[in-house]
Amino acid sequence: MDLGTLFEFAVARHPQFDALVQGDKRFTYKELNMEIDKAAAGLQAMGVGQGDRVVLVLKNRYEMVVLYWAIQKLGAVFTPVNFRLTQEEIKYCIQDADAKAVIYEQVSEASVLEAVKDIQLLRISVQGALGADITYEELREKECGKLASPNIRVDDVCLMLYTSGTTGRPKGVPRSHKNEYGAAVAHIIQNQYEVQESTLGVMPLYHTMGMRSLLSMAFLNGKLVMTPDYGPQAVLEILEQEKISCVYLVPTIYHDLVYHADFDQYNLSSLKKLGYAGAAMTEVLTEEIFKKFNPSVFINHYGSSEVYTFSYCNYLHKKAGCAGKAGFHQNLRVVIPDPDGGSAPHDIVPAGVPGEIIVDLRTSEAFEGYWNRPDATKKAIRDGWYFTGDMGMLDEDGDLFVLGRLDDTIISCGENIHPLEVEDVIAKHPKVAEVAVAGLPDARFGELVTAFVVPKDPALTVEELDHYCKESNQLSNFKRPRKYVLISEIPKSPVGKILRRKLRNGEYEEMTMKRESVS
Template sequence: MYMTQCLQRMLQQDPEHTATVFAGRRQTYRQFGRRVARLAGALQHLGMAAGDRVGMLACNSDRYLEYIMGVWWGGGVLNPVNIRWSVAEIVYSLDDCATGILIVDAHFAPMAEAIRQSARQAPLFIYAGDGEVPPGMLGFEQLIEQAKAVDDAGRGGDDLACIMYTGGTTGSPKGVMQSHLNLWSACMPRMVDMPPIRGGRLLHVAPLFHVAGMARALIQFLAGESHVLVAGFDAGQVLQVIEQERITETLLVPTMILALLAHPDIDRYDLGSLKRLTYGASPSAGEMVEQVLARFPDIELSHSYGLTEACPVVSSNLPWNHTPQARKCGLSRSVGRGGLGVNVKIVDPQGHEVPRGTVGEIIVRGPNIMLGYWNRPEETARALRNGWLYTGDAAYMDKQGYLFIVDRLKDMIVSGGENVYCAEVENVLARHPAVAQCAVIGIPHAQWGEAVHAVVVLKPGAKTDAEQLKAHCRAYIAGYKCPRSVAFRDQLPLSAAGKVLKRELRKPTL
């Protein structure tokens, strides 16, 4: 079970099938495979040995897919960098797992010097954009052109495939270690639940640095079908590409879907090719589901629940639970049932399974569950107990095994499909010299689902305002993590143990 086997199969069985389409560039699997083998050779020549980490800081493109397969073909390990991170966060992830090579595109090349100056050991930069290669970097295209193709390293099974950094309640990202077997075991059950569309053309809109975007790309490779990519989300461009490329399916977060539905020109496009839409990254999307099915009554609509540590899918709510009857009886509000090979239980704080209909914590076991957190044995031991992953999500299970999430045990906000950990934001706010105490919560937001809201107590005599605090946060963390609103109070509500009572902060003020 090695993830490059699907490319090997296509090179043998259907090499002239379209592999990628991006920005006017089209290539067959034969062309794609040739570039992958040469990229692997170039990376090995630059010093990448078996198990070494290679990062990519870039928007979606055909080169991003070449990076994924090329690193694995050469025996390396992926470190896909979150494109919404600040320089400090990027450097932390690179240093944490000793990433020696970083591929950047034109959009992120200007960050290279700051990364170089801040990193404990500066990575070797490869420029994967168009046009002239910036000073101090190697050219992605030149490397491929000059390199010799190498044989597939064939690393698989429990060999490390990637390290995907996710936010942590301790205030710094954690590197989730995923093996080839983890990824394979996550993708194959999804293909059983949702068999690939024959001749399907998948539009990649969700970012490939996200585990959901990468996993969906891997499923498309396993199916031997075509990838169409856009660099990022623009509603008008997405509608245009769906029509022009006859897209059959895509994966979107609810904020993207709502933007498409609200686009003033949506009725000008022929979207009849779109057969399937998968959505996720939202605690609740009931009204959105109604809007989608009103506009596309015949579409196969499915929802997935998961987390990076599960590579990522835990459960799926499939198209038959989006029918009028299923919506009427509430099944569309579920996050579905555990996938093939994934064991799911709801447990109490002592780890004992609770009766059906009783709220507890979701725990998961299966071959898709991560190897652990990079260099964090204590946090790994807390998350993985007796073979089970403790998700931190509160839910109940009905008699048919459907999961209904009711809250998050982890202190986390989902804003526009991105996870924001309150402790991380609070740690940054607390650095401001005027802040005595602070607490961060999520509040409802019409566009983003939830927005980051900070409640702040100032030090005696200190002065600041919301805009200054927002600017302070932007210097340390990504923009989507920064508070969108700030409230000032004389004191925070505390429990007898001195903990902030966030449930009190969430109550509406009169």
């Protein structure tokens, strides 16, 4: 079943249910479908057709949702990219995708227009951005007759997400209607969603987490509330006003919410189902979420753009930080790690031993390979398994714990040390707001375990941190940081992943207080 048809089924079921909200704009399913058909007919009249890639450089606004469904009805390929990208990065993605059209707004206008100045493609502007061939408003009012519906197959590509490119150029991840349908069904089941849920559209629609929120709500006739400009207070207000019932967020946003000074002033009793993904969550934050939200469902979801679900855990009250068991459509293994791609699916490590996490590709959620990147496909896909590049460990119960990226592993004095296990200890210190651990080059140790700490209390000292780690019964001495750096902010990706490479490269702002190495 193609996605556009599934959306029309939802419209037929409950046309008067609220579908999409942004500020004072509200669309029922019937009203949203009318807006979508106008946009689709306008795009079709401008030459966008089946299989064409349409690059969108937009914030999370209602127009982006309308355009998503319009593009699905045309059988074209929704290709969103981060609106914060530089002009060179945008140009790369547009050329790599061989895009038929680009859609942008004021915040991305300068970068997009510079990126496409020598490229022939349709330019569409939103929210008053200049330099376009046609505006969104003109597009939806264009006289173009009846929308011609193409013959769309389940294996046709409907979405292409670009990976963050932390290890080089971004890679296009083509996903079919079948992939996206499978991922949405898994998301609904794993998060225990029901008909007429409501959620926030705060996770970027250029990221797999944003797409799950969009699709799961549509299939359940739920309500999606868009938040183009993120801010914790604005989110708290929306949660209360719109009586949001479920959210799927990164740990950073949960941290912002539960530690907000006015948290207790908001009535969040409607919010019962919580899910997180995209980055690790400390035990301290997990406990705070249970305490302040008291959710009926709290899920850690582990996956990727390439294969939506790897695993999920719905018993975080027993095992904080656990990634749980393989997902609804999935099977996984932990194998001997090899950064050069020499591992094989049968090189399975025993319980309690760290290794690389790999997942079975015999699932409706899995892609078939990267766009224009046979080299990357060959490295990632081997013998029917996807090699994630993540380090993990299965405990004696067969539960998965994710330890970080394979290339984030610190090798100090010949010992493998995984940043998350060190971070989890330091995060429990009452004067610590956030922490990230990375290995810095060192002549004696090979790599020096280094803790980058954002203080909650300005009185925090290096000596205090080191004493805390020494006294901890959860951290072996060889894993203890040998250097502490107090910084103002942990560098992160737009979806909250710690960018350890920036820490290793010195791309951070130190606090104006004494820093020391320890022995």
